[in-house]
Amino acid sequence: MMEHDDIHKKIAASLESLDGVSRATPAPYLLTRINAKLNALEAPNFWSRAGALLSKPKIAGIGMMVFIVMNIFVINSLKKNNTPAALTQGTTNIRYDFAINVSSIYDIENQEP
Amino acid sequence: MxxxxxxxxxxxxxxxxxxxxxxxxxxxxxxxxxxxxxxxxxxxxxxxxxxxxxxxxxxxxxxxxxxxxxxxxxxxxxxxxxxxxxxxxxxxxxxxxxxxxxxxxVPVSFDHPGVKLDNKENAAALFNAIRKLPEKQRLAFVLQKLESLSNEEIGAVLQMSVVAVDSLLARARTNLKSILKGYYEKNLK
Missing domain, CATH: 1.10.1740.10 (RNA polymerase sigma factor, region 2, helix turn helix motif)
Structure with a gap:
């Protein structure tokens, strides 16, 4: 019974513990810290400016177009060069460049007696 | 001004x-x-x-x-x-x-700097209980106890009627009593 009363007293005391509480105050120079935060927000660095520029729809669109045109150009130029003669030429060049002496069926056939 | x-x-x-x-x-x-x-x-x-x-x-x-x-x-x-x-x-x-x-x-015990010295222990138990309240009840209780706002002012802040604030605070008190009861039953023994 005594314990029950104690608990009720503690609950009542806890609920009243914030009566007459005074306001907590922040650390000094809060305004200075806020101003520093505002200045940091107002002066963006190189990367944030570059990011902001690239995220503009016009710039992003132009960038995408340039990328697509460059890809088309590269694909077309590869198609032009991709003939069997050019390929053979390329292989022969590599063979001479690296001095690879590969024996093949053609080498055997062309051997002089 | x-x-x-x-x-x-x-x-x-x-x-x-x-x-x-x-x-x-x-x-x-x-x-x-x-x-x-x-x-x-x-x-x-x-x-x-x-x-x-x-x-x-x-x-x-x-x-x-x-x-x-x-x-x-x-x-x-x-x-x-x-x-x-x-x-x-x-x-x-x-x-x-x-x-x-x-x-x-270790469970965190909060010590509000504005609480009087002889109330510190009870206030710490109360703050612990406040943390367990549903959001709206917690906000209404904090505004009433720490900022001494009237129910009308709390209603303006939380965008609800005075009657709703009354009921919110009553429920907050009931819940706090129950949470504190559980806490003291464990800790007074």
Whole structure:
């Protein structure tokens, strides 16, 4: 019974513990810290400016177009060069460049007696 | 200077008025944030963020509400955001603890600097219980106890009727009694 009363007293005391509480105050120079935060927000660095520029729809669109045109150009130029003669030429060049002496069926056939 | 003049000058970018606003309301903002997040560092960060937002979005302020009501709303919103961020970090921490078990975590006891010395222990138990209340009840109780707002003012901040605030506070009290009962039954034995 005594314990029950104690608990009720503690609950009542806890609920009243914030009566007459005074306001907590922040650390000094809060305004200075806020101003520093505002200045940091107002002066963006190189990367944030570059990011902001690239995220503009016009710039992003132009960038995408340039990328697509460059890809088309590269694909077309590869198609032009991709003939069997050019390929053979390329292989022969590599063979001479690296001095690879590969024996093949053609080498055997062309051997002089 | 009345509210309309303050707002007019603030919208024109008058830094002296902004400094006056910070000096006038910094304790109110900090104390409210501290009551909600129960952590001095977080409350300090929230206070800074609140005034940065005031500076940036003063143009959006509709003059039908009081400036202090608007400040309370921003403070509450920032405090709840901070809590959500902390909870996300805690969840990440839980995964970490599963893989790298460390020593058991001690429950945090909050000591509000404005509480009288002889009430510190009881207030710590109360703050612990406040943390377990549903969000709206917690906000209403904090505004009533720490900021001494009337039910009408709490209603304006939380955008609800006075009757709803009455009922919210009554439920908060009932829940707090039950939480504290459980706490003291465990700790008085």
């Amino acid at each position: 009345n509210q309309a003049d303050i707002l007019e000058r603030l919208k024109m970018g008058d830094n002296a008025v902004f400094a006056d606003i910070v000096n006038l309301w910094q304790d109110m903002v900090y104390n409210t944030a501290l009551g909600i997040v129960q952590n001095e560092e977080d409350a300090e960060d929230i206070t800074q963020e609140v005034f940065v937002q005031v500076y940036e979005s003063i143009g959006d302020f509709r003059e039908e509400a009081k400036l202090s009501t608007w400040l309370y709303r921003i403070t509450i919103s920032k405090s709840l955001d901070m809590e959500k961020k902390k909870q996300r970090q805690k969840r990440g921490g839980l995964l970490k603890r599963i893989f790298e078990p460390t020593e058991a975590e």
